[in-house]
Amino acid sequence: xxxxxxxxxxxxxxxxxxxxxxxxxxxxxxxxxxxxxxxxxxxxxxxxxxxxxxxxxxxxxxxxxxxxxxxxxxxxxxxxxxxxxxxxxxxxxxxxxxxxxxxxxxxxxxxxxxxxxxxxxxxxxxxxxxxxxxxxxxxxxxxxxxxxxxxxxxxxxxxxxxxxxxxxxxxxxxxxxxxxxxxxxxxxxxxxxxxxxxxxxxxxxxxxxxxxxxxxxxxxxxxxxxxxxxxxxxxxxxxxxxxxxxxxxxxxxxxxxxxxxxxxxxxxxxxxxxxxxxxxxxxxxxxxxxxxxxxxxxxxxxxxxxxxxxxxxxxxxxxxxxxxxxxxxxxxxxxxxxxxxxxxxxxxxxxxxxxxxxxxxxxxxxxxxxxxxxxxxxxxxxxxxxxxxxxxxxxxxxxxxxxxxxxxxxxxxxxxxxxxxxxxxxxxxxxxxxxxxxxxxxxxxxxxxxxxxxxxxxxxxxxxxxxxxxxxxxxxxxxxxxxxxxxxxxxxxxxxxxxxxxxxxxxxxxxxxxxxxxxxxxxxxxxxxxxxxxxxxxxxxxxxxxxxxxxxxxxxxxxxxxxxxxxxxxxxxxxxxxxxxxxxxxxxxxxxxxxxxxxxxxxxxxxxxxxxxxxxxxxxxxxxxxxxxxxxxxxxxxxxxxxx
Numbered sequence: 001x002x003x004x005x006x007x008x009x010x011x012x013x014x015x016x017x018x019x020x021x022x023x024x025x026x027x028x029x030x031x032x033x034x035x036x037x038x039x040x041x042x043x044x045x046x047x048x049x050x051x052x053x054x055x056x057x058x059x060x061x062x063x064x065x066x067x068x069x070x071x072x073x074x075x076x077x078x079x080x081x082x083x084x085x086x087x088x089x090x091x092x093x094x095x096x097x098x099x100x101x102x103x104x105x106x107x108x109x110x111x112x113x114x115x116x117x118x119x120x121x122x123x124x125x126x127x128x129x130x131x132x133x134x135x136x137x138x139x140x141x142x143x144x145x146x147x148x149x150x151x152x153x154x155x156x157x158x159x160x161x162x163x164x165x166x167x168x169x170x171x172x173x174x175x176x177x178x179x180x181x182x183x184x185x186x187x188x189x190x191x192x193x194x195x196x197x198x199x200x201x202x203x204x205x206x207x208x209x210x211x212x213x214x215x216x217x218x219x220x221x222x223x224x225x226x227x228x229x230x231x232x233x234x235x236x237x238x239x240x241x242x243x244x245x246x247x248x249x250x251x252x253x254x255x256x257x258x259x260x261x262x263x264x265x266x267x268x269x270x271x272x273x274x275x276x277x278x279x280x281x282x283x284x285x286x287x288x289x290x291x292x293x294x295x296x297x298x299x300x301x302x303x304x305x306x307x308x309x310x311x312x313x314x315x316x317x318x319x320x321x322x323x324x325x326x327x328x329x330x331x332x333x334x335x336x337x338x339x340x341x342x343x344x345x346x347x348x349x350x351x352x353x354x355x356x357x358x359x360x361x362x363x364x365x366x367x368x369x370x371x372x373x374x375x376x377x378x379x380x381x382x383x384x385x386x387x388x389x390x391x392x393x394x395x396x397x398x399x400x401x402x403x404x405x406x407x408x409x410x411x412x413x414x415x416x417x418x419x420x421x422x423x424x425x426x427x428x429x430x431x432x433x434x435x436x437x438x439x440x441x442x443x444x445x446x447x448x449x450x451x452x453x454x455x456x457x458x459x460x461x462x463x464x465x466x467x468x469x470x471x472x473x474x475x476x477x478x479x480x481x482x483x484x485x486x487x488x489x490x491x492x493x494x495x496x497x498x499x500x501x502x503x504x505x506x507x508x509x510x511x512x513x514x515x516x517x518x519x520x521x522x523x524x525x526x527x528x529x530x531x532x533x534x535x536x537x538x539x540x541x542x543x544x545x546x547x548x549x550x551x552x553x554x555x556x557x558x559x560x561x562x563x564x565x566x567x568x569x570x571x572x573x574x575x576x577x578x579x580x581x582x583x584x585x586x587x588x589x590x591x592x593x594x595x596x597x598x599x600x601x602x603x604x605x606x607x608x609x610x611x612x613x614x615x616x617x618x619x620x621x622x623x624x625x626x627x628x629x630x631x632x633x634x635x636x637x638x639x640x641x642x643x644x
């Protein structure tokens with residue numbers, strides 16, 4: 001069967017602007033919608049402005065404010081004003097602070113089956129629960145898509161996740177994706193797209209499907225997608241958007257390169273242990289573990305059904321006196337519904353602390369647990385230090401386990417309880433949001449930029465020779481949180497590259513930034529899956545500011561690799577022997593770099609202390625041209641000047 005028989009392939013075929021559907025070949029896609037959020041969106045709009053584009057050319061582009069909402073100074077508020085005025089000027093929708101988490105709101109308001117969505121957030125595939133081809137990307141790629149450009153990607157292999165059976169009591173969608181993470185690991189999706197199907201799909205609601213596709217990002221997958229069926233149609237009808245529905249399913253007999261069968265009826269409540277989403281064990285293995293904090297929310301588990309379940313479990317009861325319970329609803333719509341039916345009162349009376357409708361503690365914006373604490377969260381990531389407390393032990397679970405743990409003060413198997421409360425279908429979702437539509441063409445007014453917003457620097461073209469110092473050697477599965485932390489201290493600096501760069505690798509090596517700047521040029525040595533996690537392109541751009549021109553690694557996470565190339569950093573694949581022989585402080589010799597990048601799959605290198613070795617350049621022709629220009633922005637400016 002042809003690739004275009006897959007559910008995914010059908011959407012790709014309709015949006016193909018360059019290339020052909022052969023696995024591993026680079027293709028260019030037309031993008032229908034884009035999504036940005038305030039932690040990445042300021043840079044996206046600065047890039048869009050630097051391209052010289054006059055207006056947004058997608059069907060819809062939405063600028064969300066949901067990450068940097070903690071206003072302890074002017075920085076975040078200035079960014080919000082910049083984003084709102086830039087959206088109005090160029091023709092984007094603007095989701096105001098307090099309106100909700102981008103992925104939850106997008107599912108409610110904008111996601112459409114069969115269309116393409118590109119977002120400057122790694123959890124953009126959440127909309128795959130709606131049958132949308134939704135992918136996370138670096139901000140430069142999103143800015144180019146907003147300007148009407150194609151999005152380039154290597155066509156992934158497709159893994160079919162065959163679902164049968166139905167979820168038992170006390171087992172939820174979070175347990176489905178945790179089970180898959182336990183099977184495949186955080187590297188198991190590299191080079192793959194996940195397509196869900198089988199008879200078990202029909203028993204999952206759209207929000208449940210979205211929980212599963214959301215955490216496909218933790219597998220390293222390009223995207224995850226469910227069929228668009230009558231369940232999808234019913235959800236869109238409830239959101240008063242039935243006109244956006246189209247049926248979409250894989251053609252009968254579709255053949256996949258790999259298949260994973262999951263019998264939902266056999267699943268049990270699961271928990272991911274510190275400090276990786278794939279460190280998954282049955283809840284029974286952790287029974288009795290005492291907790292200091294429970295946090296419920298994030299783009300993974302903050303839907304109406306999730307929080308209604310929590311409210312019903314807490315109704316008439318009090319949380320354990322030694323536990324702090326914080327809850328962040330996913331959208332203004334969800335918060336409004338909880339308030340109208342009394343569920344919000346149940347949560348408050350039980351002792352929960354209701355947070356702003358935003359990402360909040362999931363991105364490290366407040367609610368850091370005590371030192372050495374144990375925190376159980378319904379979030380999607382539990383990387384070290386992401387909570388804001390470096391030595392906290394963070395576990396991940398579904399709302400069923402989390403709510404009962406808040407009551408008991410310890411993790412328990414929820415199946416020891418009576419039947420779980422029934423959460424009736426709401427019938428309809430009230431259109432309650434704070435999305436500002438773009439004004440008529442040319443009526444957008446003036447863009448306002450605060451003093452914390454610095455211009456985007458142009459980068460030097462790739463040199464032909466380098467003698468860089470190896471600034472740091474790190475291990476496997478290094479995340480973008482490791483490279484550039486989040487949290488209330490760092491996030492407000494996302495528009496200020498000089499200030500931001502001082503925080504690179506701060507949790508691993510506090511002296512990295514000073515040492516890298518003094519040694520410039522420099523290189524980084526990483527293990528397997530270097531750069532996993534968030535799409536934040538700042539984790540590539542800030543090291544460039546410090547003089548990093550290449551990263552050597554055993555393998556790269558897809559999003560971070562693309563961001564490195566977009567900012568002129570050469571991703572060089574090395575073997576285990578080279579990784580083991582090199583150390584921080586070594587000096588490398590690289591010659592004929594431009595020639596190798598232009599037309600070779602190998603780059604000879606030398607280390608006076610260790611001898612000669614070879615690195616691999618696994619690059620497409622387009623990526624080679626980007627690197628030679630010193631980054632995507634340089635390349636696009638050259639193209640525009642040539643066109644003029």
